[in-house]
Amino acid sequence: MFESLKKKFSRTSDKLEEELIEEAQEENNLEEESGKKFSFFSFGRKDKKEEDDSESDVAEIPQEVESIQETDTSDDETSDDKDEKSGFWSFGKKSGDNKKESQEEESAEEIQEEEEPKKSHFWSRNNDEDTEESEEADEKTEEKKSRFWSRNKDKDSSEETDEDEEPSGMFSFITAKTISEKHLEDILWELEMGLLEGDVAMEVASAVVDSVKDDLVGCKIKRSNDITEYTYNALRNAVAEIIDIPGKSMTEMIEAKKAQGEPLVVMFVGINGTGKTTTIGKLANYYLKKGYTPVIAAADTFRAGAIEQVNYHADNVGVKLIKHQKGSDPAAVAFDAVEHAKAQGKELVLIDTAGRMQTNTNLMDEMKKIKRVAKPDLVVFVGDALTGNDATQQASKFNEAIDIDGVILTKADADSKGGASLSIGYVIKKPILFLGMGQGYDDIREYDADWMLNQLFSESGEEGTVDEV
Template sequence: MFESLKKKLSRTSDKLEEEIIEEAKQEDNLQEEEGKKRSFFSFGRKKEEKKVDESKQIESGESTEEKPKEEKKSWFWSRSKDDDKEESADDGSDDEVGEIEVEEPKEEKKSGFWSRGKDDDEEESADDGSDDEVGEIEVEEPKEEKKSHFWSRNKDKDKDDSSEGKGGLFSFVREKTISEKHVEDTLWELEMGLLEGDVAMEVASAVVDSVKEDLVGRKIKRSSDITEYTYNALRNAVAEIIDVPGKSMTEMIEEKKAQGEPLVVMFVGINGTGKTTTIGKLANYYLKKGYTPVIAASDTFRAGAIEQVTHHADNVGVKIIKHQKGSDPAAVAYDAVEHAKAQGKELVLIDTAGRMQTNTNLMDEMKKIKRVSNPDLVVFVGDALTGNDATQQAVKFNEAIDIDGVILTKADADSKGGASLSIGYVIKKPIMFLGVGQGYDDIKEYDAEWMLNQLFSEDEAAIEE
């Protein structure tokens, strides 16, 4: 998810570093020294690296104290190879065994099923005293290792976690201070990149202003400082944008339940955003949490709408309240609320006809449904793939009916992330759920920390150049 935004955030760090290093070269204020330079995305994951390694070792059944890297690379047939090593150790050939033990796991990864025959040949040559020949093979194997196996990318990533630069670290002889002239071009490029990623104008401006305020005046001693400061500045800016306070739907259900009332939720949006499917997902979601939802088929205008929502209700096993096609949508919503109260059900989900925000008549009808059913929540359902259009639609619906929250569908297919980053900030209402697939279970409650990790995560740091 959000690969496009990730590239733009990473490029901002690279661009700023290029600007400052070029100026330092012209001032003869730069020296190169040995050291490891961490990549942009590595700053967010180093703290958890040790825990991840230990969990992998525990799952594999190996000791956490013994060669974690070798465990990752070891092949299924390594047990038989280890047994062979132990036998040779009993014969007293300690030096040969030591050399083989250090390099073997790398060969295992490459060799697969036929490794046993190869290992036997190597052991025979070792018995004949051909130590140099075995040594040459062991030195050359790691070079072929990169190309040998699909999972070698994980190994390469482990090596790159420390992101050792080809030319080492650049250190500034005299301390440098980030000034406005350093960030001017970089932040302009960032703002253009965000706009290209369907981020709303005011959101892009807010991110750029926050990053500028955070970076200007920072004192740096080496190039890795630039990467770290930029990472933190961007993360802080995005965190502030996406964290819009608001109660979760689950909390509201519990509050209404304590009052002996159902939570009434009305869903609005334009045609084709996945509103009816989302209602089916939410009914399934809360049914599994132990609540009893009821669905109101208040989309009485669109052909097939009642049949569609009935299909979802039957699939997940919840009651549906419906009238004839063309009947009053507000009456359907009212009946559903009364049914929930009479039967002690905790949640009413009201489906409404999709409508463009410019259709005055349908917008007035939507206001009538709200007036009659008196919902606790009015939720706008938008398509994440429409980017800035979804944000503009939410603005219009909010002006017309005062929505309380947002559900974004198709978030799993959104490579840009513009709507997810913008919509809550622009209308000052929280994102409540994200649709992340086409199954009934493919919906998740929105979590700002999870969203932040999607943009700055270790798992997807290796984006294609």
């Protein structure tokens, strides 16, 4: 989900890092250092990973010590030191009676190499009859290899590196750099354009950019990783404020109405083709599995096949459908459904209405009539996440006409841009209640701002990964 927005967020971090490093190079204020280069998405679980790494290191030490102890064959202190080294380098290799045979096979395979003596000395370190010359060569090789392992401790031990090779991409500033507005001007303009291209509403894009600017200007940077982390946090904080619109969940409202002995009445509005009727079937199934008893009102009485469509979903999930003849008064159907729920002690009424364009005044007036008669507790706009800014504009028009209470976005799982999900609640100041996540009846989830934030700031659906350079 939201791959387009993820790339734009990551690119903002990369651009700022490039800007500061380039300026530092011109000032002779830059030095390369060894260490891990974190990706933009790694910071979401950086602390957890460090914790896991620490536990892993503690767990591995006894195994290595045990391996070293098994290789000790002499009481001599110098011999012990040598055996500790050989115990480390022979980890995972044959031991005991097969040790000499393993060494002979290694030497046979390397006989054609130009530097045969050096390599054979390396692998013969487990022999107790090494000469002074071989020990000296071993020390040099070990020194070279230990530098390799100190830089690449998480990489495959089979990889080799030149003595002068250093990890790239990690830099520190001799004198700490301070992020100024000058550094951010072009970068934030590019971010804003990128957000608009991703169907994010203009006011939302501006709010994100302003928040990021406020958080970053004045930050003092010592290492290149700091740039990535500060940018990540600034963007995440900005988006968190945008998507977290307070409001009660539908489940909480059902419980509150149930305590009063009344059903929760929900009226669904939106244009044709957004998945409104299918969403009603999903919600009926969702709350049926939670132990509630929904009833559906087929109040779309004009569109050909509308009653048959909602009847199909009602039969599939096993809930009661209240319907009248085609062309009858939609408000009357909604009223009868509410009365049925009250009489039968059902907790939830889901009212399907005809899809209509927000610009059709006559049809909008009809919807107002349904609202007056049925007196719904919630008026929910159902929008297609893939339509991006169009969904936000539609929700705004419906909100102006009948005052909607919340939003359900369909096809959110297929939304690579994320513009509607980021914008719609902030623009109309109403919460997103549910997200449609597929075509099955179970493919719906209650909206959770924290979950949404993790989706926007994760790589390939994960909380984050650490890239080592």
